[in-house]
Amino acid sequence: xxxxxxxxKSDLLGVxxxxxxxxxxFPSCFNIFRLNLIGKYLTYAFVAVxxxxxxxxxxxxxxxxxxxxxxxxxxxxxxxxxxxxxxxSTAIQSTPGIPDFMDWNQLTKLPFFWLxxxxxxxxxxxxxxxxxxxxxxxxxxxxxRRVGGVYFAIITQAIALILSVLIVGQQGLTxxxxxxxxxxxxxxxxxxxxxxxxxxxxxxAGLLLGVVLLARWVLKTKFGMLLLALxxxxxxxxxxxxxxxxxxxxxxxxxxxxxxxxxxxxxxQVGFMSPSFVGIVPSIEMVVFTAVGGRMSVVGAVYGALxxxxxxxxxxxxxxxxxxxxxxxTFIGVVLLFPTGLAxxxxxxxxxxxxxxxxxxxxxxxxxxxxxxxxxxxxxxxxEEGKHx
Amino acid sequence: MSASEIGSMVVMQGFAGLSLFTxxxxxxxxxxxxxxxxxxxxxxxxxxxxxxxxxxxFASQLTQNYAPSLTGIYFIPAVAAAFVIAAAAGYxxxxxxxxxxxxxxxxxxxxxxxxSLALQQVFRSLFGAKxxxxxxxxxxxxxxxxxxxxxxxxxxxxxxxxxxxxxxxxYYILYRSRWGIRIRATMQNRTMSGAVGINTDRVDRFSxxxxxxxxxxxxxxxxxxxxxxxxxxSLYIVDTFLVVVxxxxxxxxxxxxxxxxxxxxxxxxxxxxxxxxxxxLTLMTIIVILMLRPxxxxxxxVRA
Numbered sequence: 001x002x003x004x005x006x007x008x009k010s011d012l013l014g015v016x017x018x019x020x021x022x023x024x025x026f027p028s029c030f031n032i033f034r035l036n037l038i039g040k041y042l043t044y045a046f047v048a049v050x051x052x053x054x055x056x057x058x059x060x061x062x063x064x065x066x067x068x069x070x071x072x073x074x075x076x077x078x079x080x081x082x083x084x085x086x087x088x089s090t091a092i093q094s095t096p097g098i099p100d101f102m103d104w105n106q107l108t109k110l111p112f113f114w115l116x117x118x119x120x121x122x123x124x125x126x127x128x129x130x131x132x133x134x135x136x137x138x139x140x141x142x143x144x145r146r147v148g149g150v151y152f153a154i155i156t157q158a159i160a161l162i163l164s165v166l167i168v169g170q171q172g173l174t175x176x177x178x179x180x181x182x183x184x185x186x187x188x189x190x191x192x193x194x195x196x197x198x199x200x201x202x203x204x205a206g207l208l209l210g211v212v213l214l215a216r217w218v219l220k221t222k223f224g225m226l227l228l229a230l231x232x233x234x235x236x237x238x239x240x241x242x243x244x245x246x247x248x249x250x251x252x253x254x255x256x257x258x259x260x261x262x263x264x265x266x267x268x269q270v271g272f273m274s275p276s277f278v279g280i281v282p283s284i285e286m287v288v289f290t291a292v293g294g295r296m297s298v299v300g301a302v303y304g305a306l307x308x309x310x311x312x313x314x315x316x317x318x319x320x321x322x323x324x325x326x327x328x329x330t331f332i333g334v335v336l337l338f339p340t341g342l343a344x345x346x347x348x349x350x351x352x353x354x355x356x357x358x359x360x361x362x363x364x365x366x367x368x369x370x371x372x373x374x375x376x377x378x379x380x381x382x383x384e385e386g387k388h389x
Numbered sequence: 390m391s392a393s394e395i396g397s398m399v400v401m402q403g404f405a406g407l408s409l410f411t412x413x414x415x416x417x418x419x420x421x422x423x424x425x426x427x428x429x430x431x432x433x434x435x436x437x438x439x440x441x442x443x444x445x446x447f448a449s450q451l452t453q454n455y456a457p458s459l460t461g462i463y464f465i466p467a468v469a470a471a472f473v474i475a476a477a478a479g480y481x482x483x484x485x486x487x488x489x490x491x492x493x494x495x496x497x498x499x500x501x502x503x504x505s506l507a508l509q510q511v512f513r514s515l516f517g518a519k520x521x522x523x524x525x526x527x528x529x530x531x532x533x534x535x536x537x538x539x540x541x542x543x544x545x546x547x548x549x550x551x552x553x554x555x556x557x558x559x560y561y562i563l564y565r566s567r568w569g570i571r572i573r574a575t576m577q578n579r580t581m582s583g584a585v586g587i588n589t590d591r592v593d594r595f596s597x598x599x600x601x602x603x604x605x606x607x608x609x610x611x612x613x614x615x616x617x618x619x620x621x622x623s624l625y626i627v628d629t630f631l632v633v634v635x636x637x638x639x640x641x642x643x644x645x646x647x648x649x650x651x652x653x654x655x656x657x658x659x660x661x662x663x664x665x666x667x668x669x670l671t672l673m674t675i676i677v678i679l680m681l682r683p684x685x686x687x688x689x690x691v692r693a
Contacts, residue, residue, distance in 0.1 A: 141680040169665030331503030
C-alpha cells in the first residue's frame with residue numbers, strides 16, 4: 001500500500017483514464033484485427049515509457065532502444081520457434097527437430113545458445129535478464145568514464161546498427177533478414193487464433209499498466225528525484241557525494257528491461273520477430289513516440305505511441321508517399337515548438353483551466369520543466385573533467 | 390595462389406579501402422567541423438551528401454540532353470555546384486532550425502533526424518525511388534595498370550585527388566585563414582571569443598554551411614563509385630559519426646587517421662569474411678576502443 005500512497009490522486013486519475021481507454025474503449029470499438037494492431041502499438045508504448053524514465057527524467061538519450069526491444073522479442077521468438085519445430089512437424093527436413101532456417105543453412109545441430117530456450121522458465125528469465133545485462137555492460141563502460149549525452153546517443157545507435165547487421169548476417173543462427181516466422185504455439189496454446197489474440201491483448205495491456213504504475217512510482221521515489229537532479233545539474237549531484245554513474249546505469253538497465261517485456265509481448269501478438277525492429281530507424285522512431293507524447297509524462301508517452309502509430313497506419317494506407325514526410329515534419333515541429341509534447345501542452349492548458357475552478361489543486365498539475373542543457377553537462381567533451389586538468 | 394597474386398590482391402583490396410576512405414573522410418570532415426565547433430550532431434549530414442550526388446546527376450542529365458559535347462568537362466563545374474548548393478541548403482537549415490536549438494544538443498539531433506526523413510522523401514518525389522547514376526566523362530572510366538595483375542580504377546584516382554584537395558582546403562581554412570582563427574577560437578571558448586569581438590553566430594553559420602558543402606563534395610565523389618538513391622546518405626551516417634568520435638572531435642589529423650583505419654580495416658576484413666561480418670567486426674572494435682578510450686585517438690589538449 002505504500003506503493004499506492006506514493007502516487008498522488010491526480011497521477012492515479014491519469015492512469016485510470018488510460019486503463020479505461022485501453023481495457024474498455026478499444027476492445028468495444030474495434031474488431032479483433034484492429035485490436036491486434038493496437039496491441040502491437042501498445043508494445044511500442046513499453047519502449048516509450050522506458051524512454052520517459054531514461055531520457056525525460058534521466059537526461060540520457062538512447063537511440064538504441066530497439067536493441068533491447070529486439071533482444072526481448074528474439075528470446076521469446078526462439079522459444080516459440082523451438083516449440084514449433086518439433087521433430088514431427090519438421091520431419092521433411094534433413095535434420096528434423098531444428099528450426100527450418102537452420103536446416104536451410106546446413107546446420108545439423110542446435111547451437112549451444114539456443115539450448116536454454118527449450119525451457120519456458122529459462123526463457124522468461126532470459127527475456128528479463130539478457131537485455132538488462134547487455135544494457136549493464138554498455139552503460140557501465142560508458143557512464144563510469146563519464147561519457148554521456150551526444151556521445152552516448154551515437155554509441156547506442158552504432159550498437160543498434162551492429163546488432164541488426166549481425167542478425168541479418170548470421171542467417172543460420174537467427175533466421176536472417178526474414179526473422180523468425182511461423183511461430184505457432186505457446187506451451188501448446190495456439191497463439192494465432194482470435195481468442196488467443198484477444199487474451200494476449202489484455203495480458204499486454206495489463207502488463208503495460210503495471211509498467212506505467214511502476215514508472216510513476218519510481219519517479220516519485222528518492223531515486224526519481226535524483227534522476228531529475230542529475231539531469232539538470234550533474235556536477236552538483238556528484239559533489240553532494242552521490243555516485244552519478246550508478247544511478248544512470250540503474251535507470252538504463254531498468255529501461256532495457258521494460259523494452260524487453262514489450263519486445264516479448266510483440267512477438268507473442270504479432271507472431272514473428274525480425275531485425276527490422278532492432279536497427280536504427282525503429283530505435284529512433286521509438287524516440288519519436290516519446291517526444292510526441294511528452295517526454296516528461298509516462299501516460300503521455302503511451303498516448304504518443306498510439307497516436308503516432310495510428311497516424312502511420314492511416315497515412316501509409318491513404319497516402320503512402322506522404323507518410324515519411326509527415327513523420328519528419330512532425331518530429332521537427334514537436335522538438336522545435338512543443339518540447340514537452342502533447343502531455344506538456346495538456347498540462348499547461350489544464351493548469352489554466354483548473355486555476356479558474358479551484359485554486360488549491362493547481363500545484364499538483366504543474367508540468368516539470370525541461371532541462372536546460374549546457375554543452376558541458378551533456379558530455380560533449382568527455383575528457384574535460386580530470387585527465388588534462 | 391602464388392605470393393605475387395596475394396600481393397596484388399592486397400594492393401587492390403587496399404585500394405578498394407581507399408575509395409571507402411575518401412567517402413568517409415569527406416563526410417567526416419564536414420561533420421567534424423560542425424560537431425567540433427558547435428557540439429551539434431547533424432543527423433541529416435548524409436542527406437547533404439545526397440544533395441551533392443543529385444546535383445551531379447542533374448548536371449549530367451542536363452549535359453546529356455542539351456550539350457553532349459561538354460560531357461568531358463561538365464564534371465568539374467558540377468562538383469563546384471554540388472558544394473555551393475549543399476552549402477546554401479546548410480545555411481538555410483542553420484538559420485531556420487539548428488540555431489534555435491543550440492542549447493539543446495540532444496534535441497538538435499532529433500530535429501535533424503526529422504529533417505533527414507523529410508529530405509529523403511523530397512529526393513524520392515523529385516528523382517524517384519530508384520537509384521540513379523551520372524554519366525561519367527570518358528577520362529574517368531577504365532583503369533590504369535601500373536604493374537601486371539594490379540588494376541587501379543581511374544575514378545578512384547580522381548576521387549583521391551579530390552579528397553586531397555578538399556582536405557588541403559579545410560586545413561587552409563582552419564589553420565591559415567582569419568575564418569579559421571575565429572572558428573578555432575569559438576571552438577575553444579565561445580564566451581571569450583564573443584567577448585573579444587568575434588561574431589560567434591556568424592562563425593556558426595559559416596562552419597555549418599562549410600561542413601554541409603563538404604558533404605556535397607562527398608556526394609559528388611560518391612557518384613563516381615556508386616549509384617545514388619534517396620537513402621544513400623543514411624547508409625554512411627553511422628560510420629561517419631564513428632569516424633568523427635573515434636578520431637577525437639575537432640582534430641583534423643585524428644579524423645583522417647580514423648577514417649583511414651576504419652576504411653582499411655573494413656575492406657581488408659571483407660576479403661576474409663562476408664561484408665556484413667566485416668562491418669560488424671570493425672564497428673565493434675571501434676566501440677570497444679571507444680569504451681576504453683572515450684576521448685578518441687587524437688585530442689586537442691585544451692584546458693576546458
